[in-house]
Amino acid sequence: MESNYRAGNLFADVPTDLSNETFEDIVRYQGVVIERITSLGHRTSEDSWYDQPQHEWVMVVQGSARLLFADGVELALQPGDYVNIPAHCKHRVSWTDPDQPTLWLAVHYPR
Amino acid sequence: MESNYRAGNLFADVPTDLSNETFEDIVRYQGVVIERITSLGHRTSEDSWYDQPQHEWVMVVQGSARLLFADGVELALQPGDYVNIPAHCKHRVSWTDPDQPTLWLAVHYPR
Numbered sequence: 001m002e003s004n005y006r007a008g009n010l011f012a013d014v015p016t017d018l019s020n021e022t023f024e025d026i027v028r029y030q031g032v033v034i035e036r037i038t039s040l041g042h043r044t045s046e047d048s049w050y051d052q053p054q055h056e057w058v059m060v061v062q063g064s065a066r067l068l069f070a071d072g073v074e075l076a077l078q079p080g081d082y083v084n085i086p087a088h089c090k091h092r093v094s095w096t097d098p099d100q101p102t103l104w105l106a107v108h109y110p111r
Numbered sequence: 112m113e114s115n116y117r118a119g120n121l122f123a124d125v126p127t128d129l130s131n132e133t134f135e136d137i138v139r140y141q142g143v144v145i146e147r148i149t150s151l152g153h154r155t156s157e158d159s160w161y162d163q164p165q166h167e168w169v170m171v172v173q174g175s176a177r178l179l180f181a182d183g184v185e186l187a188l189q190p191g192d193y194v195n196i197p198a199h200c201k202h203r204v205s206w207t208d209p210d211q212p213t214l215w216l217a218v219h220y221p222r
Binding site for chain 2: 004005006007008009010011012026027029030032034055057059061069075078079080081082083084085086089091105107109110
């Protein structure tokens with residue numbers, strides 16, 4: 001029997017220094033990454049895009065944010081809102097709430 | 112440019128008929144499954160265990176639940192509480208809230 005389960009809470013120990021957006025691994029295993037991202041008013045720099053080699057599924061758990069896609073569509077995200085973003089689907093974070101931390105849960109998985 | 116992103120909300124369209132626990136795929140891709148599970152008082156039948164060939168990371172998003180492991184440890188889960196459960200780590204759902212739907216987010220990923 002293997003029983004090394006590992007527990008935590010997504011709302012626990014939110015970084016207090018949010019001068020930079022933070023990325024914290026929850027699970028990292030053979031190309032699959034589950035991470036918590038904490039934003040506070042951060043957005044992707046003006047003329048750059050995420051163009052990722054892996055697929056990403058991302059959900060806002062707390063706070064609010066906006067995602068802009070290269071086709072011009074902008075999605076406003078509230079808690080529970082998720083987006084599945086295929087590899088190389090260009091996107092940027094166009095806004096996150098400056099008044100409270102926005103917690104994202106992201107799952108990166110291989111092509 | 113690939114831009115077939117796909118959006119949804121984890122709290123949307125919760126099944127109204129919860130006579131059975133429900134399992135709904137959000138993403139299913141090459142051995143990785145992201146799913147929403149909705150429970151309403153359901154638990155694993157008394158003398159059976161989940162003994163899964165894949166790893167599972169699971170988080171309670173709404174409601175509350177208890178997970179029992181074969182080593183006798185029982186975890187009480189509230190929103191935001193998550194557990195990473197290795198493949199073949201035997202566990203059972205020993206309790207879920209009978210008064211409100213409990214929403215779980217589960218990520219199954221290959222060994």
